[in-house]
Structures are given as structure tokens and as C-alpha cells.
Amino acid sequence: MLERVLSSALASAAVAAGSLLAAAPAHAATYQTTASALNVRSDAYLSAAVVKVLSGPASVEVDCQKSGDSVTAGSRTTTWWAHLPAHGGYVTVAYLNTTETKLSGVPECVVDPEPPMDDVTLADVQAMFGSRIANPSIVQTGLPSLNQAMRDAQINTPYRKAAFLATLVHESRLEYNIREIGDTRPYGGRGYIQLTGDFNYGPAGRYFGIDLLGNPDLALSLQWSAPIARWYWTVARTINPYADNLDMGRVNAAIGYPAGAEDQRRCDSFKNALRYLTGSVPSGIICTRPAALRGDTSKLTRSQFAALAKQGSGLG
Structure with a gap:
């Protein structure tokens, strides 16, 4: 516990730096959403908080993707979620205008192997x-x-x-x-x-x-x-x-x-x-x-x- 507390300042700085990088990606791919009201979530899980709802279809920029909860839309099931830097969260790839279950040419998001400071291990x-x-x-x-x-x-x-x-x-x-x-x-x-x-x-x-x-x-x-x-x-x-x-x-x-x-x-x-x-x-x-x-x-x-x-x- 003491070690985790002492590392909080460094962890906060790392999170802030990561956020700045995500907000200004070197390259982003553009997709259209296919849902009329698509939840943007804080993480790639259906239990994650909704940070925004996109009316649509809408054009969105994706800078990276990560694996999370499985979502089925029509005949397509995917565990991949696209990160939308302009909207501060993730949407499931199932509701993007692609037949892919994982976006080709889009890098995987770099995930900090350390859990957030307040997470229970x-x-x-x-x-x-x-x-x-x-x-x-x-x-x-x-x-x-x-x-x-x-x-x-x-x-x-x-x-x-x-x-x-x-x-x-x-x-x-x-x-x-x-x-x-x-x-x-x-x-x-x-x-x-x-x-x-x-x-x-x-x-x-x-x-x-x-x-x-x-x-x-x-x-x-x-x-x-x-x-x-x-x-x-x-x-x-x-x-x-x-x-x-x-x-x-x-x-x-x-x-x-x-x-x-x-x-x-x-x-x-x-x-x-x-x-x-x-x-x-x-x-x-x-x-x-x-x-x-x-x-x-x-x-x-x-x-x-x-x-x-x-x-x-x-x-x-």
C-alpha cells in the first residue's frame, strides 16, 4: 500500500502525458459510425462509464484500438474497440462502417501494464x-x-x-x-x-x-x-x-x-x-x-x- 501511495504522483504524471498524446495522434483513420445513438465509453467495456453519446451516422477519427468486451451487431461479433481521441473514449468496432472485426492499419492502443492507482489488485x-x-x-x-x-x-x-x-x-x-x-x-x-x-x-x-x-x-x-x-x-x-x-x-x-x-x-x-x-x-x-x-x-x-x-x- 505504501509503495502504491508513493508512486501516485508519478502515475498521475504518466496518465496526463498519455492523455496529451492521445489528444494529438500522429495519424488517425476516419470511419463512419452506423448507429443513431452510439455510446462513447471511458474504456473498452460495456460496464465502463458513458462519456458521450454520438448522434449519427457520424464521421469519427480513430487513432488506436484495444480488445475489450464482445459486442454483436447483426452478423458481426467483435471484441475490438476504437479509441476516438476527439471524443475522449472508445466505441465498439461493431458499429463502424467496416466488415472487419479488427481494424486493419490501426495500431493497438498502448496499455499501461500497471493498474490505475486506486484499482484493487x-x-x-x-x-x-x-x-x-x-x-x-x-x-x-x-x-x-x-x-x-x-x-x-x-x-x-x-x-x-x-x-x-x-x-x-x-x-x-x-x-x-x-x-x-x-x-x-x-x-x-x-x-x-x-x-x-x-x-x-x-x-x-x-x-x-x-x-x-x-x-x-x-x-x-x-x-x-x-x-x-x-x-x-x-x-x-x-x-x-x-x-x-x-x-x-x-x-x-x-x-x-x-x-x-x-x-x-x-x-x-x-x-x-x-x-x-x-x-x-x-x-x-x-x-x-x-x-x-x-x-x-x-x-x-x-x-x-x-x-x-x-x-x-x-x-x-
């Missing part, structure tokens, strides 16, 4: 949670999409990161593709957040424009597992404020299982994560739930849960 989560990280290779594969989901969800403070990661390590061992063991229900637990119930699969699918009810295994795919965890944390529930208050009781209740011994286990993991991220365990951590939230809260709507969570709360 495999070494980080192993230090936080020890043997709970049972399949390091799977965790490593999922971390880029999980880190992007955390950025999108504003999980950007030690308290929020500790609460989110402690929750997921108990839900899924931080494995994006895990299915709840022994659960044969059509809408049983899947993915990072262990999405459960048609009352969650339906709204999550509508939010992302995918058919989760018809194809629930999308919830444990690399493409959608992390975005769905972000959706649950910020849309189905509003959990960041509970983390800000060090209130793991309400965080646990928001996940949707009855109170019991598991609450303390998750609170202990929260403390371990905080100790690693901040160097100490702050005072004021709340591990128990208010009485109104001790039952199974999984089927409550966002507003119903929020109303119960306010009882006895200082959140206002």
Missing part, C-alpha cells in the same frame, strides 16, 4: 481476506470489470471499498462466474452479488437492456456479473451511505438475508479490509441491524427498504 484482496480467495486466477480475470464497476458506483473511499469487497467475498468469494452451490432454482444466486429471484433478475435485465429472465446465466458472465453487482449496490439499493457510516448492519440487511451469525462474519471481514486499506480499524463500526431489518429483506423495493432502514438511523 489480487494482492490487495488476498491480504484483506486470506483463504476466502479460493480461486485466485478467476478473481484476477474478473478484477478489471469489477474495478470498473466500482468506479461507476462511486465506490471510491476506503469505507465503501471495504464494505463492497467484504460483501462480495462472502457472497461469491470474489468469483464473477459462481453459481450458488446446490441452488437449482431458475433465478437462484449467480455472480458477484449472487443475484436472486425474478424480482431482481427482471429489473436488472431491464436496466441493462438484456433478457436476464430468459437467460439468467448472463448474471454470471464476465460481461455482466460486475455491472449487476453495481446495479444492486446503487439502483436496487443505495448502500454507499451505510458504508460511509461504518454501518455493516444495514449493509448486510440491504443484501437481503435474515440476521444471524453471518452478520458478524461479514463485519469481521469489513474490519480486516479497513485495517488493510487505512492501517487501522476506526471506532464506531456498527455490526448489528436495527430491529426492523432483522428479517429477510430481499423482496422489499428500494423505497420500502429505505423506509425501514431509516428507523433508528442517523442518516436522515
